[in-house]
Amino acid sequence: MTLSSSPYVTPSASTNRIMLNVLIALVPGTIAYIWFFGVGIVVNIVFAIGFALLFESLVLWLRKRPLKPYLADYSAVVTAWLFALCIPMHSPWWLVATGIGFAMIAGKHLYGGLGFNPFNPAMVGYVVLLISFPKEMTTWFLPIQVSGESLNIAQAFAYSLGYADIQQWDALTSATPLDQYKTSLGQNMMISEIRQSPVFGDFAGLGWEWIANWWFIGGLYLLFTKTIRWHIPFGVIMGMLIPAFILYVTNPDSVASPGFHLFSGGLMLGAFFIATDPVSASTTNKGRLLYGFMIGMLVFVIRNWGGFPDGVAFAVLLANMAVPLIDYYTQPRTFGVNPPDEHH
Amino acid sequence: MSTNPTLYRFHGGLHLQDHKAESLVNPLQQASLADELVIRVSQHIGEANTPVVNVGDAVKRGQLLAESHEFVSAPVHAPASGVIKAIEARPIAHPSGQTADCFVMVPWAGEEQSQSKVAHSQDPREQLKTIRAAGIVGLGGAVFPSAAKLATALKTGIDTLIINGAECEPYITCDDSLMQHKPEDVVRGIAILQNILQPRQTLVGIEDNKAAAIQAMQQALLQSELMNTAVVSIPTLYPSGGEKQLIKILTGHEVHSGELAFDMGIFCQNVGTCSAIARAIDHHEPLISRIVTVTGPGIKNPGNWITPLGTPIRHLIELAGGYSVQQPKLIMGGPMMGLDLKSDQVPVVKATNCILVLNQEDQPEPQDCIRCGRCEQVCPAQLLPQQLYWNSHAHQFENAEQYHLFDCIECGCCSAVCPSHIPLVQYYRFAKSEIWEQRRKTYKSDRSRKRHEFREARLLKKKQMDEERRRQKREALAKKKQAEQKGAADKGTKTQNADAVQAALERVKARKKTQHIKPKNTTELTEAQQRQIDEAEARRKKITRDDS
Numbered sequence: 001m002t003l004s005s006s007p008y009v010t011p012s013a014s015t016n017r018i019m020l021n022v023l024i025a026l027v028p029g030t031i032a033y034i035w036f037f038g039v040g041i042v043v044n045i046v047f048a049i050g051f052a053l054l055f056e057s058l059v060l061w062l063r064k065r066p067l068k069p070y071l072a073d074y075s076a077v078v079t080a081w082l083f084a085l086c087i088p089m090h091s092p093w094w095l096v097a098t099g100i101g102f103a104m105i106a107g108k109h110l111y112g113g114l115g116f117n118p119f120n121p122a123m124v125g126y127v128v129l130l131i132s133f134p135k136e137m138t139t140w141f142l143p144i145q146v147s148g149e150s151l152n153i154a155q156a157f158a159y160s161l162g163y164a165d166i167q168q169w170d171a172l173t174s175a176t177p178l179d180q181y182k183t184s185l186g187q188n189m190m191i192s193e194i195r196q197s198p199v200f201g202d203f204a205g206l207g208w209e210w211i212a213n214w215w216f217i218g219g220l221y222l223l224f225t226k227t228i229r230w231h232i233p234f235g236v237i238m239g240m241l242i243p244a245f246i247l248y249v250t251n252p253d254s255v256a257s258p259g260f261h262l263f264s265g266g267l268m269l270g271a272f273f274i275a276t277d278p279v280s281a282s283t284t285n286k287g288r289l290l291y292g293f294m295i296g297m298l299v300f301v302i303r304n305w306g307g308f309p310d311g312v313a314f315a316v317l318l319a320n321m322a323v324p325l326i327d328y329y330t331q332p333r334t335f336g337v338n339p340p341d342e343h344h
Numbered sequence: 345m346s347t348n349p350t351l352y353r354f355h356g357g358l359h360l361q362d363h364k365a366e367s368l369v370n371p372l373q374q375a376s377l378a379d380e381l382v383i384r385v386s387q388h389i390g391e392a393n394t395p396v397v398n399v400g401d402a403v404k405r406g407q408l409l410a411e412s413h414e415f416v417s418a419p420v421h422a423p424a425s426g427v428i429k430a431i432e433a434r435p436i437a438h439p440s441g442q443t444a445d446c447f448v449m450v451p452w453a454g455e456e457q458s459q460s461k462v463a464h465s466q467d468p469r470e471q472l473k474t475i476r477a478a479g480i481v482g483l484g485g486a487v488f489p490s491a492a493k494l495a496t497a498l499k500t501g502i503d504t505l506i507i508n509g510a511e512c513e514p515y516i517t518c519d520d521s522l523m524q525h526k527p528e529d530v531v532r533g534i535a536i537l538q539n540i541l542q543p544r545q546t547l548v549g550i551e552d553n554k555a556a557a558i559q560a561m562q563q564a565l566l567q568s569e570l571m572n573t574a575v576v577s578i579p580t581l582y583p584s585g586g587e588k589q590l591i592k593i594l595t596g597h598e599v600h601s602g603e604l605a606f607d608m609g610i611f612c613q614n615v616g617t618c619s620a621i622a623r624a625i626d627h628h629e630p631l632i633s634r635i636v637t638v639t640g641p642g643i644k645n646p647g648n649w650i651t652p653l654g655t656p657i658r659h660l661i662e663l664a665g666g667y668s669v670q671q672p673k674l675i676m677g678g679p680m681m682g683l684d685l686k687s688d689q690v691p692v693v694k695a696t697n698c699i700l701v702l703n704q705e706d707q708p709e710p711q712d713c714i715r716c717g718r719c720e721q722v723c724p725a726q727l728l729p730q731q732l733y734w735n736s737h738a739h740q741f742e743n744a745e746q747y748h749l750f751d752c753i754e755c756g757c758c759s760a761v762c763p764s765h766i767p768l769v770q771y772y773r774f775a776k777s778e779i780w781e782q783r784r785k786t787y788k789s790d791r792s793r794k795r796h797e798f799r800e801a802r803l804l805k806k807k808q809m810d811e812e813r814r815r816q817k818r819e820a821l822a823k824k825k826q827a828e829q830k831g832a833a834d835k836g837t838k839t840q841n842a843d844a845v846q847a848a849l850e851r852v853k854a855r856k857k858t859q860h861i862k863p864k865n866t867t868e869l870t871e872a873q874q875r876q877i878d879e880a881e882a883r884r885k886k887i888t889r890d891d892s
Contacts, residue, residue, distance in 0.1 A: 005770040007680040007756035008673070008702060009360070009514075013718065013763035015711050069709065115712035115764075229721075283717040283730060327731075334748040335355065335588065335725040339598035 015114075019074035021227040022273065025218035026081055029269070032214040036143045036207030037089055038150030043160050044084040047096040052080035055104040063109070075114050079103060082273055083122040086266060086313070087129060088140045090151065093160050095136050099125040119320045120280045123313040130313065142174045143207035146198050177205030178265045179309040181256060190253050204263035212268035219272025228276040231285055235292020236271035236299075237262065243300050255304070265310035267299060274312065280320045287323075287330035294319045349547070349576060352596040354589045356722040357581040358757050360680075362553055363515045367639035370647035372525045375636075375663055377424055377451050381654035382434050382691035383409060385445040388481045389488050390416030395447070401428045406630050409447055418489040418694075419479040421630040423652035426451035437676045437693065441686040449654065464625050468540040471625055478624035479631045479694075484508055484585070484614030485677065487695045490621065493613075494540055496606065503609035505543040506594060507534055507618060509550040509557065510578065510585030513678030516698040518635040519615050521648040523550070523557035526619060527564035533618025535570055536625050541611055546573040547594045548615075553580040582680065583755040587612045589724055601751050616697075636660060636692055642669040642701030651692050657699055658688040671704035680756040711764040719758035719768060725751045729758035733768050736775035741782070744775050752776075795887060 033041045056076045060067050083100055103125030111117040130137050144150045149172070151159060158164040175183065177199045184194040194200075201209050222228045244258035261267065266274070275281060275295050282291040295315045302311025333340075386393045391414035397403055403422040411419035426449045433443040465471060476491030507530070511519040523530060534546060548565075550558050561575045578584055578593050588599045591610055599605050605612050616634065623629045632653055639646035644665030651660060657674070661667065674685035677698055719729035727748055735744035752772050759768045869877070 004684045004707070005767050005773070006675070006677075006682050006684075007760045007769070008675055008682065008684075008700075009679050009756075009760050010705075011708060011760070011762070011765050013761060014708070014765070015714055015763045018714075018716065018763055069711070073711065075714075113712065115714045229717075278714050278716040281715070283715050283720060284728065285720075288717075331728060331747075332355075332720070332726045334601065334727055334751050335592075336598045336601040336603075336751060337748065339600065 015073050015075070018227055019078050021222060021225050022078050023074065023081065025221045025227070026085075026273065027218070029211055029214040029218050030081075030085070032211045033085070036145065036211060037141055038144055038156070039153045040089040040141065040151055040156040040159075041084065042153065043156045044087065044089060044091060044096060045081055047093050047160065048080035048084035048100050049077055051097045051100045052076040052083075052104055055101050056109075059105060059109040059113075063113075065113075070114070073114065076104065079108070079122045082269075083125050085269060086122065086126045088137060090139075090141060090156060090159050091136060092162060095129060095133060096160075098132075099129040101125075102128045115279055117279055118323070120274060120277050120316050122277075123274065123316045123320075126313045127317060130308070138175065138179065139173050140176045140179075141172050142199065146206060147172045174199060176265070176309060177208060178303065181260075181264075182303070182309045185254060191256055192253075203257065203259045204261075208265070209263040212263040215268040215272060219268070222272060222276070228272070229285075229288065231288035232276045232281060232292040233271040235289045235294075236267070236275050236296040237292075239293035239296020239298075240267060240300050241296070243297060247304075261300065261303065265299075265303075266312035267296075267310075270295065270299070270312035270316065274316055275319070280316075280323065282323050282326045282330070284327060284330040284332060286332075287326040290326055290330065291319050291323065294322065349574070349594070350596070351576070351578060351594070352592055354584075354592045354724050355726045356720075356724045356757060357583065357589075358722055358760060359580070360514050360582050360760075362580065363639070364517050364520065364553065367515070367517045367637050367646040367648060368521065368524075370645065372521045372635065372648050372650065373663075375649040375651040375655060375660065377453070377652060378655045378659040379450070380429075380656070381423055381426070381447075381449045381451055381652065382656060383420060383423065383447040383449060383654035384436060384691065384693050385410045385420060385431070385447065386412075387420055387487060387653070387694040388418040388479075389486065390414065390418070390492070393417065393420060395431055395445075397428055397447075399428055399431055402426070403428060403449070406628075406632060408630075415495075416489055416492045418481045418487075418491070419477065419630075420447075420653075421479055421632050422449065423632040423654050424449070424451035435687055435690050437683055437685055437690050437696070446691065447654075464628075466539065471536060471540055474624055474628075475621055477630070478620070478628075480617065480620050480624055481631070481694050482614055483616035483620060483634060483694065483697070485681075485695060485697060487693075490613070490617055493606075493611075494537075497541060497611045500606050501609060502541040502543045502606065502611045503545070504595060504611070505534070505537055505541055505546040506590060506605075506610060506612045507546065507548040507615055508585060508587070508590055508612055509548055509554075509561070509615040510590055511554070512551055512580070512582045512585035513680050513682075513698075514582075515639050515700050516637050516678045517639070518637045518648055518697050520554050520557050521637075522619055522635050523554070523615055524560050527557075527560040528567075529619040529622045530561065530615045531564040531568045531570065531618075532622035532626065533615075533620070534573065535568060536621050537611075537613060537618065538570065538573075543611065544572065546570070548573070548575045549578050549584075549590050549594050550575060551580040551584060552577045582757065583724055583753070586724065586753050586755060588753065601748065631694060634692070634694065634696070636696055637698040638664040638701075639698065640675075640701035642667055642672040642703050644668045651696075653692055653694060655692045656689055657685070657692065660692070660699055661688055661701070667701060669701070669703045673702040673704040675700040675702065680760070681754060708765045710766045713762075713764050713766060716763060718761045718763065722757040722761050724755060724757065725753055727752055729768055729772075732775070733766065733771050736771040739778075741775055741779050745779065749775055749779070799887075 053076055057067055060070055080100055083103055103121040107119055107121030107124030108117045155164060180197060180199060181194055199206055203209055219233055223230055240261055241258050244261045247255045248257050275292055282288045298315035298318055299311045302308055302314055385395055391412045393410035393412045395410045397409055405422055405425045407422045409420050409422055428447055429450050430448040434446040435441060436444045472491055472494055480490040481487040482490060509519055509523055538546060548561060558575055558577050565573055565575060576594060583589055584593055587605060591605060592598055597608055620631050633650055635648050636651040637648050638660050647664060649660060649663060674688055675682040676685050676696055677683055679700060682700060713730060715730060723729055731747045732744050732749055754769050756769050762768060
């Protein structure tokens with residue numbers, strides 16, 4: 001006898017569909033990425049997805065779980081894609097493998113697989129790399145619009161596989177705008193001076209600001225399809241904007257504008273795609289606002305006073321840690337339990 | 345009368361495809377009598393009924409078949425004239441295919457139905473009695489005996505009478521067709537309820553996807569000239585027909601967790617129940633039939649039938665043209681809260697509002713929860729369904745209770761939106777029944793422990809008393825010995841011995857005699873006293889048995 005219990009309605013949603021929506025929403029930003037930095041990011045994504053599926057299959061096999069339903073839920077693909085977007089373009093293949101391997105095995109499956117991981121797996125993988133391989137993780141390429149050239153797909157693959165003459169491309173690398181901003185501030189430069197560097201665009205990093213715009217548009221798609229709800233992105237953006245605005249107004253010479261912060265680094269991607277990972281995020285509405293706000297604020301704190309130029313990964317992981325507590329203290333008022341004002 | 349008061353919102357809910365039109369194409373029809381009726385002995389929530397007729401008896405339409413003298417109960421009557429063929433266990437509408445005692449009855453063919461109006465009492469107390477005798481229960485699905493509900497509500501007093509015509513579940517249209525075709529019955533029932541409860545206001549809540557029903561009800565209300573009574577069109581949003589949700593929508597009040605509606609002066613009754621009450625008072629007709637919707641993609645001609653209780657579902661399926669799919673899946677009730685039926689041989693009972701025939705489809709495999717929180721967004725009880733799920737899944741029932749498991753109304757919204765296709769409601773039902781079972785066990789073991797302690801104390805007391813008696817005896821003996829030793833010094837040894845033998849014989853005689861004599865207070869017992877003693881004896885025996 002098959003277990004059967006009401007409701008008997010055709011399910012309107014599926015995990016696969018949610019993941020697929022996230023992938024669709026990532027497309028515009030990824031295209032913008034290619035536009036500004038070349039096809040190198042595609043190599044990252046391909047390697048990351050390949051290794052993610054490989055490691056996922058391996059662990060599923062070890063755990064004696066069926067491969068098909070788990071591989072077909074696209075969750076590994078989403079993790080891999082996001083991870084690939086976070087690490088520097090033209091990363092060597094072994095760097096990608098190490099990071100995504102750590103994400104899938106330690107970040108996801110050691111906790112019990114999809115749905116059980118308290119930390120965002122992509123961020124776990126990213127942070128491991130950031131701490132272990134600081135040189136590789138800070139080698140970023142300049143936008144095409146600044147350097148005037150980029151690697152083609154064959155060169156990009158060769159570069160990642162270690163067959164290209166790496167010295168030859170050194171001229172194309174540079175610190176990220178956020179990194180430059182941080183170092184320059186450390187040298188007591190004024191914001192207006194820092195902004196003279198060619199890596200800066202209209203209001204944030206050249207190229208980066210537009211990619212961030214497209215992440216925002218992808219995020220709107222996620223909101224529109226109800227894949228995510230507004231609370232977390234809103235919380236992240238506000239958590240960043242409010243302190244940034246206060247500091248900017250009081251000290252515009254040594255603090256970048258809120259707009260700069262908003263469209264720099266991984267904030268926009270983080271707000272709509274990373275912090276919204278449901279598994280590791282808070283689940284109540286109030287909790288999600290708080291969780292998002294915490295991430296935004298932490299990013300701002302790390303960027304201004306921490307040891308790293310960007311802080312999205314650390315902020316997300318720290319907020320992940322607080323989720324059980326946030327969830328516990330932000331439970332909604334159950335219907336009929338201490339109803340508010342009875343008189344209307 | 346038709347002015348809409350301020351409406352309130354409840355949290356969550358779902359906009360579902362209503363599928364109401366299918367079964368409203370045909371007018372309300374009278375179902376023919378089946379060859380055999382299977383009438384459940386107990387069809388309500390509460391104490392079980394006992395049959396008052398025997399196998400082989402010829403019964404008349406409306407004749408009492410089974411009843412209980414308990415407060416929370418509702419009698420069952422013959423839905424047609426005929427012969428009781430058997431009283432036996434038959435499969436009933438239960439997900440596990442459980443059986444229950446049923447009258448199996450062969451009705452006479454072609455019996456006439458009396459529809460004449462008879463004189464009725466205006467006295468609320470008399471009306472309450474009639475409602476009880478007519479076996480009326482809540483026809484919205486809860487099947488709680490209406491008379492018990494009314495009597496309890498009378499004690500607290502009622503401010504607002506709410507008539508539930510929301511019918512929020514998809515597919516079901518039995519209340520809709522009742523309001524469309526017999527609104528005067530519903531209004532008459534409302535008038536009777538008003539006479540009994542004397543509420544300040546009466547609100548009839550109907551979802552706005554039932555325009556025809558709203559209009560018909562407004563028309564009937566106008567003609568009835570009932571005071572302070574309004575039809576309120578409410579937004580279509582599942583589960584607006586849930587009692588607590590409807591009360592919130594219409595009054596803004598939330599029934600407190602663990603309390604009932606009349607604790608806040610509100611009395612809720614379904615439109616079908618109103619109609620049944622009207623028929624009981626005006627026509628002296630007990631509850632022997634109800635409107636059943638037969639619908640769904642798996643049936644040829646969906647519609648609504650006035651169906652005698654006890655009609656096998658198979659008969660209704662035939663009236664609706666039969667199945668239109670190869671593998672029909674039968675559900676009693678709606679798609680959101682209905683019960684899975686294992687067979688179409690089960691009979692219609694007072695709770696049967698709808699027979700839904702779906703196509704047997706493969707359910708998607710449940711996946712792991714990704715904590716997306718969609719369940720929480722739709723939960724009308726503002727629960728955290730996901731937390732309830734984790735705790736129920738892990739058998740952490742105490743935690744589940746802290747997350748207000750018992751405020752869950754099992755509406756199924758959470759399961760319906762779950763992208764991982766987890767049968768959430770099933771987990772909550774499981775957790776609830778486990779908790780009830782645990783409570784039963786705790787109650788039982790508490791009682792046994794108390795009994796055991798009592799017994800220990802009793803035995804200890806007896807032991808102490810025995811000891812005391814023995815001590816007294818020893819003392820007495822010692823005194824006697826002393827006295828005898830004194831006497832022995834005076835008399836000879838021979839006579840002393842003979843005296844001792846004589847005395848012993850006397851003692852034995854005396855003891856034998858006393859054994860036949862009962863204590864004086866038990867010689868002249870009345871029958872009642874003797875019964876009490878016997879009962880006490882039986883209890884004592886049972887206790888000693890239980891304890892050992």
